[in-house]
Every structure is written in C-alpha cells, then in structure tokens.
Amino acid sequence: MRQSLICPLVSYLSINLSSVSPIYQLSCVFHFLSCLSLTCHTPSHFRWSLPFCRSVGVLFDVDGVLLRGGTVIPAARRALRKLVDENNNFLYPVIFVTNAGSCQRLHKARQLSHLLDIHVSPEQVVLSHSPLNIMKTFHNKCVLVSGQGPVTSIAQSLGFQKVVTIEQLSQHHPLLDMVDHNRRPTTPVTIILFGEPVRWETNLQLLVDVLLTEGSPGSAHDPQPPTQLPILACNTDLLWMAEAPAPRFGHGMFLLCLEAVYRKLTGRELQYEALLGKPSLLTYQYAERLLRTQNHNRKLSIIYAVGDNLMTDVYGANLYNRYLSQQPEAMKSGAKRFVCTGVYNPHSPLPSDQNSSITEMVFHGQRDLVLDRDLLEPSRVVEDVEAAVDFMLQQESSDA
Structure with a gap:
C-alpha cells in the first residue's frame, strides 16, 4: 500500500x-516580482x-x-x-x-x-511552462523551443511571438539549404526547453550547435563562446511515474545530458536564466496567485x-x-x-x-x-x- x-x-x-541555489532564490523571484500583475x-x-x-x-x-x-x-x-x-x-x-x-x-x-x-x-x-506568460521580457525575442507536442502553439499561447522549433532548424540548416535565405528561420536569442524531446540525440546536437555559435548553428563552433544564450527550462523532474512498474526518464534527465555535453565541450557549466515547474x-508563487484569483483576491x-x-x-x-x-x-x-x-x-x-x-x-x-x-x-x-x-x-x- x-x-x-x-x-x-x-x-x-x-x-x-x-x-x-541562486537560480531558485534570485532568477525566479526576480522574474515573478518584476513581471506579475494582480x-x-x-x-x-x-x-x-x-x-x-x-x-x-x-x-x-x-x-x-x-x-x-x-x-x-x-x-x-x-x-x-x-x-x-x-x-x-x-x-x-x-x-x-x-x-x-x-x-x-x-x-x-x-x-x-x-x-x-x-x-x-x-x-x-x-x-x-505556465509562468512563462509573465516573462514579458522574452516575448518579443526569437526563441528556440524544444519538447514534445505542439510546441509552437504552446509558445504562442504563452505570449512568444517569434518561435523557431528544433525541427525547423533541422530542416532549414542542412549545408545545401544555407544559401536559401528565404527559408532560414530567424536567429534565436533565447532557448526554451519545454520538456524531454522524442529524439534526444537530434535535440542535443542542435541545441549545442546553437549554444556554441550564439544562435547561428550553420557556422563553426566556438569552444569558448563569449556569452551564452539565455535558457528557460521547464520541468526538472529526473524521473516520473506512468503505467510502467518502474519510473521513466523525465526532462531532468535530458537537462542532465545537455549539461554534461556542454561542460565536456566547453569546460564550463551550463547556465539557466530560470527554472520553472x-x-x-x-x-508556487504563480499557483498561489491563481488561488487568490478564485478567492476574490483575498489572501489564504x-x-x-x-x-x-x-x-x-x-x-x-x-x-x-x-x-x-x-x-x-x-x-x-x-x-x-x-x-x-x-x-x-x-x-x-x-x-x-x-x-x-x-x-x-x-x-x-x-x-x-x-x-x-x-x-x-x-x-x-x-x-x-x-x-x-x-x-x-x-x-x-x-x-x-
């Protein structure tokens, strides 16, 4: 039992x-307090x-x-x-x-x-990913999204106006297509990781390409990029329970792989702008605000x-x-x-x-x-x- x-x-x-860790006490609290309305x-x-x-x-x-x-x-x-x-x-x-x-x-x-x-x-x-709709600082920027399901629709419903998917990068950045500027997606300046993807190896490769080229995966890698694109990661669960008798790998496992690859290639730790979920x-701040909305804006x-x-x-x-x-x-x-x-x-x-x-x-x-x-x-x-x-x-x- x-x-x-x-x-x-x-x-x-x-x-x-x-x-x-500061990523929890500073980044998340800052975004919440600076962006959230009643x-x-x-x-x-x-x-x-x-x-x-x-x-x-x-x-x-x-x-x-x-x-x-x-x-x-x-x-x-x-x-x-x-x-x-x-x-x-x-x-x-x-x-x-x-x-x-x-x-x-x-x-x-x-x-x-x-x-x-x-x-x-x-x-x-x-x-x-629900709290992303209050992070208005990123809504007008081109974002690269990774995950399962209708990631473009999800991102747009949260307020993001310029969305590029991993699949679009894969389709539009083969060597032969690089001269077709009309088909090339806008250069991403922020990465949003919604959840574990279906094809981990493809997503890991292209995310590292984007990170090591500052958003231009068609160019050569810089093993020591001067800056790192902001990453907004949703759901850090290492494991989760489904119908199977044993836990399944969650998005936290994918993040662990991405962190390991980035550290191995650059000698640096992958940095997150914010961790959500x-x-x-x-x-919890976001959820508490929704509870208050149901309760006529009265504190609980x-x-x-x-x-x-x-x-x-x-x-x-x-x-x-x-x-x-x-x-x-x-x-x-x-x-x-x-x-x-x-x-x-x-x-x-x-x-x-x-x-x-x-x-x-x-x-x-x-x-x-x-x-x-x-x-x-x-x-x-x-x-x-x-x-x-x-x-x-x-x-x-x-x-x-």
Whole structure:
C-alpha cells in the first residue's frame, strides 16, 4: 500500500534562503516580482471565482496522486467529490499543479475533467511552462523551443511571438539549404526547453550547435563562446511515474545530458536564466496567485499541497513556505501556514548529504538545487489523496 503525508509547517520560522541555489532564490523571484500583475495575466474568458471567500486552498499534483499515466487512481474521484457541491462547483480554491508541459492548459483541463468526472477550468491548471506568460521580457525575442507536442502553439499561447522549433532548424540548416535565405528561420536569442524531446540525440546536437555559435548553428563552433544564450527550462523532474512498474526518464534527465555535453565541450557549466515547474518558487508563487484569483483576491491562511515526489512536491512546498516566512506582507495578510502533503514510499531513506549517494539514496534533485534535509520532510503521512482531503476537511471543521 502506498502511504501519504501531512503536518503543519509554520512559516514564522526565521530561516533564510542560503541553502537554496541562486537560480531558485534570485532568477525566479526576480522574474515573478518584476513581471506579475494582480490578475496573473489570466485571459478574461478564463477568469472565475468562488461564490464566497475561503481561508484555505489546495494544490494537487496530478501524476502519481490523481492519475497514473492515463489511469485514474481509485481514491482520486472520491477525494475530489468531497470538494464540490451538488452542482459540481468547487467549495474551495483548487489548483492542479503538474510538471507536464506537452500541451496547453485548456487541453489539460479537459483531460482532467473527463478522467476525474468533475469540471476543471483552464485557470485551475498550472503546467510547468505556465509562468512563462509573465516573462514579458522574452516575448518579443526569437526563441528556440524544444519538447514534445505542439510546441509552437504552446509558445504562442504563452505570449512568444517569434518561435523557431528544433525541427525547423533541422530542416532549414542542412549545408545545401544555407544559401536559401528565404527559408532560414530567424536567429534565436533565447532557448526554451519545454520538456524531454522524442529524439534526444537530434535535440542535443542542435541545441549545442546553437549554444556554441550564439544562435547561428550553420557556422563553426566556438569552444569558448563569449556569452551564452539565455535558457528557460521547464520541468526538472529526473524521473516520473506512468503505467510502467518502474519510473521513466523525465526532462531532468535530458537537462542532465545537455549539461554534461556542454561542460565536456566547453569546460564550463551550463547556465539557466530560470527554472520553472515544481519545485521552483516561481511556480508556487504563480499557483498561489491563481488561488487568490478564485478567492476574490483575498489572501489564504493555509494552502494544502498534495504530492507524491519528495524532490518536487514536498521540497517545493516547503521551500515556498520558507519564502513566505520572510515576507512581512504575507504575514500581515494572514499567510500563516503552508501544510504540505504527499504520497510516497516511506521506506525510502532521505540522504543526509548531497555527496553521500554511494552509501545512501542517490540525490535526484536538479543540479542547481541544493540538498536541504528539512525541505524533504513532508508534513504528514496519510494513505492516499482521499485521506489527505479528509484530513483537510477535518482540520477546517475543527477550526470553524
């Protein structure tokens, strides 16, 4: 039987972000604070809110908590039915936060609605790439996108106006076509990595070509390029669970390969402008704003985060709780607790040090994510997502 977790975390704790890599505490927070508006740029035809305000909200992970691939986990439907009224309307602010990124929010909302037998609106979905729509600094620049699915449509829906795909580079930059200037795509100045591609070797080769030529893959490599194109990487999950009995390689594994190739060829570390998706602060800040939008722009006192991955769901929720503890305005508005829940294997040991993978569990976090044992501790262990919802409702009933 799988078990799950829950326990209160009080964000009054005086803890700084020194244990978190600068890519998480600076880049993501900077982009969020400098770009985000009160409405999170949610399209007007997607906006909606609850008929009354609540003091709590819920963030649900999808894969491993509600679904296993395309199969619904039995407890999921029962759990969600307890959060809606007789008209199938949610009684609490609810957001579904997933590191999936091969589709748009509307498609994912329709999929969840169909599988879970409830109505999920697009504004209740946060995909790994969703926060890109607030990074307006890059929207007018030519971006090279890598991933699966309709990557051009995804990028355009997020606000990017000049999009070049890996496939276009592959088609338009063979040696014989280099003289056909009318067919050559615009030179990319930013790289967006949506998710793991289908053909890893092709994407790795062309991404390295672009990085070592500063956006001009038809020219010779510079083993020591003076600058590196900005990279926005979505979803750093090393592994993820589908229907298969063992975890599958995730986008984090592809990023690991890209980092290794770049380091081997240049002697330098690959740098990211921003990392999106759980466990990044930006993703949780973005999700919290959407919860507030549902709640008539009122701050929430407690957010319950339900997930199954220590390095994404639990680490990310605890990291955001730590961030909230340092925000005076958050305290004044009542953001007092961030309760973290998860579904995982309780028999898997937590590593005490990032470099101790030989004798303990291998550290599966992204390269720029510094291991902090405290951030890997879930708040409470329960049996499944239904038990997590029951716990939340019981807590709210006792506090009423």
